[in-house]
Amino acid sequence: MAGSPKRVLVIDDDRLEVAGLKGHLARQGIDDITCIERVAEAGALLAEGSYHCIFLASLGNGRISEGLKFLRNRVQESTPILLLVGSDEQEQAEKLRELGAADVLVRRRYSTELIERALRYSTQIARLQAQLHHAQRKLESITHKDAVTGLLNAEGIESAFSYELERSHRTGAPAAVLLVVCSNLAKIAENFGAEARGKALCLLADCLRRSTRGTDFLARVDADALVVLLPETSLAEAVVVGNRISLENRQHPLICYDAHVPLVLSLGTTLVCEGMGKLHEVVQTIGPQLSFSQKRRGEIAVVPSGGAAQQPSPEQLQSFGEQLIQGIGLKVVCQAAFDLELQRPIYHEFLVRGPEGIKRPDMMFSVARQLAIVPEVDLSCLRACIESARHFQAAAAVCFNLFPETILHSLEALKVLFRQESGGQTFCIDINCQWVVGGAEGLHQALAELRAIGVETSLDDMSFSRSGLETLYLLRPKIVKTQRDLCHDIANRPARQRIMQRLLSICSSMGTQLVAVGVENEEDLAAVQEIGVKYGQGYFLGRPFTFVGEPPPSGWRRS
Secondary structure (H helix, E strand, C coil): CCCCCCEEECCCCCHHHHHHHHHHHHHHCCCEEEEEHHHHHHHHHHHCCCEEEEEEEECCCCHHHHHHHHHCCCCCCCCEEEEEEEEEHHHHHHHHHCCCCEEECCCCCCHHHHHHHEEEEEEEEHHHHHHHHHHHHHHHHHHCEEECCCCCCHHHHHHHHHHHHHHHHCCCEEEEEEEEEEHHHHHHHHHHCCHHHHHHHHHHHHHHHHHHHCCCCEEEEECCCCEEEEEECCCCHHHHHHHHHHHHHHHEEEEECCCCECCCCEEEEEEEECCCHHHHHHHHHHHHHHHHHHCCCCCCEEECCCHHHHHHHHHHHHHHHHHHCCCCCCEEEEEEEECCCCEEEEEEEEEEEEECCCCCCCHHHHHHHHHHCCHHHHHHHHHHHHHHHHCCCCCCCEEEEEEEEHHHCCHHHHHHHHHHHHCCCCCEEECCCCCCCCCCCCHHHHHHHHCCCCEEEEEEEEEHHHHHHHHHHHHCCCCECCCHHHHCCCHHHHHHHHHHHHHHHHHHHHHCCCECCCCHHHHHHHHHHHHCCCEECCCCCCCCCCCCCCCCCCCCECC
């Protein structure tokens, strides 16, 4: 048959049926046929190479739809999947086609001619559907992209904002908006022409790409304004992203006629919160505050999510700052990470909630940044965590979050504190990969000194960005924790599975433990275990808890 598939995968546990099907296929000149008995075995085969066609039998367990979904998420749209069902399952044919089946054949009723016709038509339909989907995605990409920078346009970012607003409300995870305005674009156009203005915008867009994660959304929303939408990001972390953008911008000036022209940026950020309308309304809230950042020599304007009217007064800020430094009202909670095979903790991560009025960590460190007391507040939180860990008798290590700037500025104080308080416990410092701004050489040396007194390092929110990999190779942490988004729905996302496999390969080559963070259901847990990840953390395994009056968990505490 002209245009016959060259490689065929057959999934069927009926050997007699398989032999008959192979005979039909052989008469059409198809001899590269792989036969397996279970759908689960197909995962590894599909990862190694592609098949031009797949036959899937119902296997007598009534779960052919689940097997179809499993395969559909692992093969290209142009790969037809033909189902072999019993006569009593024929009425499901239309539903199975909606789930992605190219055709449905009744077992022991098909002939060579019927299979030949089904293969020809299903292959053509699958190819046309793939072309249609590709054209639809290309059209959507064109209509949602800015012609100058290649970033999302105002319409595209509004769609992403609506999605993130709903997800933030549903999951309780923070999200932030970062506004970046280039205030000298008009002057650049006046001095060097309109072409230089476009070149400056593209340079700024590249700066944003290098400074953000693959899961962030970048857009141009005005003539001189760009926006970064940051999922799973607190206000303090958004400030760090803004600092990284400023640093990247200073290192890559615009070159016009051999002249180096720096781009003058103003940045402002706010949290996404329930009740917000459109993104352009949020941008209009941040915009008027940017003059403040210019007066403070490039500091990022932090705008409360309710608008400027809710900005704490100087007296309130000072009061909050004093409470944080003195540790008044701090509450410590703990969340475990687990060995997924043994179902027992490998470390307990200690987290701090703030006093009344600034309970969330992002609110605490927003106040700390405005008062320029981040290291002092970070040390206060660390002391509260160590005090709680002192009463926490468990074999697993205890892990504390610290900002890189705290480690660099307060190294001697940290060494004294860890020496005094270890008490035989294994301490681990958890550093968010996105907080490491610029080169990490100084941080590497500081962590080496802490490692010399027995304090280990954990690298959180690990991504495949250039800066993320450079940080990983330089710091050589004992533990690497994935981004939370990577685990979300990973059972149904082949691309995320491939990223997880690559991360696992890198960590294994370095002798580093990879922890899958954000495991929230049984399907995602099974998926990360199938990939080979041995350690996990997330609400499905155990939520943050206070342990006063109760023993530490010895196994999974499923919600």
